[in-house]
Amino acid sequence: MENIIEIEDLHFSYKGDSETPDVEVLKGIDLTIKKGEFVAVLGHNGSGKSTLAKHINAILLPTKGKVLVDGIDTADEDKLFQLRQKAGMVFQNPDNQIVSSIVEEDVAFALENLGVPYEEMRRRVDESLKAVNMYDYRLHSPSQLSGGQKQRIAIAGVIAMQPECIILDEPTAMLDPQGRKEVMSTIMRMNREQGITIVLITHYMDEAAKCGRVVVMDKGRVVLDDTPRKVFSHVEQVKEIGLDVPQVTELAWELRRAGYDVPDDIITEEECVEAIKKLF
Numbered sequence: 509m510e511n512i513i514e515i516e517d518l519h520f521s522y523k524g525d526s527e528t529p530d531v532e533v534l535k536g537i538d539l540t541i542k543k544g545e546f547v548a549v550l551g552h553n554g555s556g557k558s559t560l561a562k563h564i565n566a567i568l569l570p571t572k573g574k575v576l577v578d579g580i581d582t583a584d585e586d587k588l589f590q591l592r593q594k595a596g597m598v599f600q601n602p603d604n605q606i607v608s609s610i611v612e613e614d615v616a617f618a619l620e621n622l623g624v625p626y627e628e629m630r631r632r633v634d635e636s637l638k639a640v641n642m643y644d645y646r647l648h649s650p651s652q653l654s655g656g657q658k659q660r661i662a663i664a665g666v667i668a669m670q671p672e673c674i675i676l677d678e679p680t681a682m683l684d685p686q687g688r689k690e691v692m693s694t695i696m697r698m699n700r701e702q703g704i705t706i707v708l709i710t711h712y713m714d715e716a717a718k719c720g721r722v723v724v725m726d727k728g729r730v731v732l733d734d735t736p737r738k739v740f741s742h743v744e745q746v747k748e749i750g751l752d753v754p755q756v757t758e759l760a761w762e763l764r765r766a767g768y769d770v771p772d773d774i775i776t777e778e779e780c781v782e783a784i785k786k787l788f
């Protein structure tokens with residue numbers, strides 16, 4: 509499969525001033541993501557996840573190294589517009605991403621700025637709202653919606669641009685469990701049905717366990733990169749970095765430490781139940 513994101517030896521420092529030195533936050537990241545992949549990015553607070561995400565659609569540019577999105581170098585100013593259409597971003601706080609007082613106008617906002625003809629815009633807005641299950645709310649005011657609904661509107665705004673990939677920076681962090689579930693299933697459907705590449709930054713291990721691939725960052729470097737099953741089987745290393753593993757993985761690990769014969773790569777509740785049943 510074709511690569512959509514190619515990151516080569518990416519270094520990035522935030523500039524200091526006369527009193528504070530520059531701080532290197534990304535220390536040589538190499539990462540390739542193929543079209544259609546669903547990748548979770550995990551890491552302790554301050555490990556550089558958001559800084560990395562901001563490089564994918566050129567909010568930040570490398571201090572050293574290179575970032576390519578569908579072959580476009582993010583440092584190529586002439587292609588910035590094209591790049592931003594290929595890679596859409598969704599942030600943590602849905603309230604900061606909503607600009608209009610009517611849902612459908614909000615989803616149409618970026619398309620209007622792009623000068624997309626009315627008929628085409630109408631079609632894309634309707635399709636995007638249906639895709640996130642918010643079509644019935646098209647004439648509502650975003651202020652009346654729940655956090656999960658607002659976040660789905662923000663996602664609709666991004667998919668209306670027909671991007672190749674969407675980078676979501678902790679999109680569920682401010683949501684209640686119901687909102688988290690709605691947003692997760694929306695993202696998973698975008699990936700499955702439309703083939704949109706997803707990069708999901710999250711602190712929730714159960715969300716990461718649902719992705720195809722998990723990239724773990726620590727202090728500006730990628731330290732693990734594999735399937736969730738493989739990554740979470742490194743329970744000790746994951747804990748050392750200050751992260752958790754999914755609850756069921758933790759339970760299986762504790763059982764194994766207590767001498768019970770339980771597999772070391774459990775990541776779903778079903779697998780955990782099966783393994784415990786076998787013990788009896």
Ligand SMILES: Nc1ncnc2c1ncn2[C@@H]1O[C@H](COP(=O)(O)OP(=O)(O)OP(=O)(O)O)[C@@H](O)[C@H]1O
Pocket residue numbers: 522523531533551552553554555556557558559560
């Ligand atoms: N604008 C900035 N100027 C200077 N330093 C910054 C800036 N933004 C972030 N940093 C620093 O860069 C490091 C990485 O920050 P970043 O936001 O990328 O981490 P993160 O992994 O997204 O963390 P979190 O899980 O808290 O969101 C942190 O030490 C942070 O303090």
Ligand SMILES: [Mg+2]
Pocket residue numbers: 557558559677
């Ligand atoms: Mg962050």
